[in-house]
Structure formats: structure tokens, C-alpha cells
């Protein structure tokens with residue numbers, strides 16, 4: 001019995017020392033198993049009490065139980081202290097400073113100047129009652145040339161340096177093929193504009209192998225050149241300012257008759273041809289006018305390609321026009337070289353917010 005009591009006292013001291021030295025609640029869990037677990041020495045003592053002489057059972061049992069309770073309550077008490085310290089440490093480690101600024105917002109992108117300009121042109125013409133339609137960039141020779149009054153070997157085909165995909169398929173050299181395509185599917189009256197990419201074997205400061213055009217086509221009863229002039233004047237004033245004037249000069253296109261070039265009064269010199277210091281205006285080269293597009297009255301021959309769609313040349317007339325989107329943007333913004341549109345230099349592109 002004295003041995004047992006002594007051993008229990010030792011166990012209690014051992015356990016107390018170990019628990020006080022524990023630095024984490026998981027360490028405490030190990031100690032609980034070691035001192036109070038099913039295979040611990042203390043549990044062994046309690047379990048074998050029945051084997052002791054009757055006189056020792058009471059005192060040893062009491063002593064063992066009191067050691068167990070003491071170790072138990074020390075574990076619980078120390079556990080609480082450690083857990084709260086651990087929680088504090090976690091809170092500090094996980095702290096989020098909600099007053100810090102967020103990630104800087106990524107800079108806003110913007111539309112390419114060609115896209116901005118195309119949309120503005122579309123806005124103006126939809127305001128005048130035109131619809132926007134599109135056509136294929138890979139086009140049949142038939143629509144690109146033949147149906148525009150340029151049969152094979154017609155000299156006007158040489159006006160446009162063409163990328164041929166095969167003998168009868170081209171990368172369209174202009175948006176004009178959509179004129180006949182539109183008339184094939186729409187009976188008159190027709191009021192459409194056709195924005196899109198076009199391709200030519202050309203590359204210098206004012207030409208790139210790919211560029212953008214907007215075609216216009218109006219076919220109705222009683223359409224005259226005066227309607228064309230009125231529409232173009234309104235367009236020009238929306239794009240270049242209300243003070244602008246236009247003039248039509250006679251020209252040639254295979255698919256219009258008569259054909260015209262449309263000039264806008266120069267916005268650098270106001271049409272005078274000279275700058276304030278008396279020098280010649282370089283923008284309009286002293287003429288006071290800047291050429292911006294080709295146009296004309298739809299050649300009645302074209303209606304022959306869509307005869308079954310109700311385009312009777314005795315009944316309907318039309319006008320058409322075609323302009324380069326980059327050219328409009330260059331003139332408006334003073335862009336000196338067309339190739340800058342497609343070099344994707346952000347220092348250039350970001351100027352046009």
C-alpha cells in the first residue's frame with residue numbers, strides 16, 4: 001500500500017509537470033491519453049483494485065481517483081488557457097485590414113478608332129432611315145465585278161488590285177457587291193448601308209491590304225441626284241461640322257451613271273485654300289475642298305441582274321455611294337499614315353477615347 005500511494009503521488013507530480021509544460025492543446029490531448037487513457041498506468045491501477053487485499057482497496061481507490069480528478073481538472077483548466085491563446089494567435093494571423101485599398105482596377109479598354117468611326121457613320125445613316133446590312137468578305141467574282149457592270153476582261157477591273165482566291169472567288173475589293181446581293185433579297189424600296197472590311201494588293205501611307213468601307217444604296221420611286229446630294233450633305237455636316245459644304249464633281253464608276261466624287265469644304269482653311277498666315281493649306285492642297293467618297297445614280301443595267309425582284313428601271317431609280325472609314329477618321333483626327341490603324345501601338349490607339 002505505501003508503494004501504491006507513493007507511485008500515485010509520483011504519477012500526479014509527473015502529470016502536473018508535463019501538463020504545465022505543454023505549449024499547445026494538441027500536446028495536452030497527447031498527455032490526456034498518456035496519463036488518463038485506457039492503457040495508462042493510472043487506469044491500470046483503478047482497474048486492478050479488485051485484486052488488492054480488501055483493506056487496501058478503499059484507500060488506494062480513493063487516492064487513484066483523486067489523482068485522476070486532479071489531473072483531469074488541470075488538463076481542462078490548462079486547456080482553456082492554451083485554446084484561448086491559440087485563438088488569439090489565429091485571429092492575429094488571419095487579420096484582414098478592411099481599410100486597405102482593393103486591387104487597383106484594371107484600366108478600361110476602348111473601341112478602336114475604326115470601330116468608333118464606323119458606329120458613328122451607322123448612327124448617322126440609321127437616323128436618316130437606312131438599315132445596316134453586311135455581306136461576305138470572300139466574294140464571288142460575279143458580285144464583286146460582273147454584276148457591277150464589269151464583265152471578265154473589263155478594263156475597270158484593273159482599277160482595283162485584287163486578291164484572287166480562285167478563278168471565280170476574290171477577297172472583295174469594295175463593299176459594292178452587297179448592292180446586288182441586297183437587291184436579290186429585298187424588293188424596292190431599299191435604303192441600306194453596308195459597313196465592312198475590303199482587301200486590295202496595296203500598301204503605302206494611304207493604302208493597306210485590308211481596310212474598311214461603308215457602302216450606301218437607296219432605290220425607290222422618284223429618287224434623284226438631289227436626294228443623293230441632300231443625304232451626303234447631312235452626313236458630312238454630322239461628321240465634320242454643321243458649317244461644312246459639299247460639292248459633287250463628275251467622275252466614273254462602272255456601276256453608276258452619272259458618277260460623282262463628293263468633296264467636303266476644307267475644315268482646316270474653311271474652304272479658302274489658304275491658312276491665316278496666307279500660306280497654302282496643305283490639307284486641301286490649296287483647293288479648299290477635300291475628296292471623301294465616290295457616288296452616283298445606280299446604273300439601270302444593275303437592275304437587269306435582279307429583274308425578277310421588282311426592280312423595273314422604268315419605275316425605280318437609285319443612288320449609291322462608297323467611302324473609306326479610315327479615310328474619314330484620318331481627316332477628322334489628323335492621322336498622317338493609314339498603317340497606324342493596324343500597327344496596334346497603344347500610344348496611338350489610346351488617344352481616341
Ligand code: DAH
Nearest residue numbers: 174176294295296320321322
Ligand atoms: N466601290 C467604289 C470603290 O471602292 C466606291 C464607290 C463609288 C461606291 C461609287 C459606290 C459608288 O457605291 O456609287 O472605289
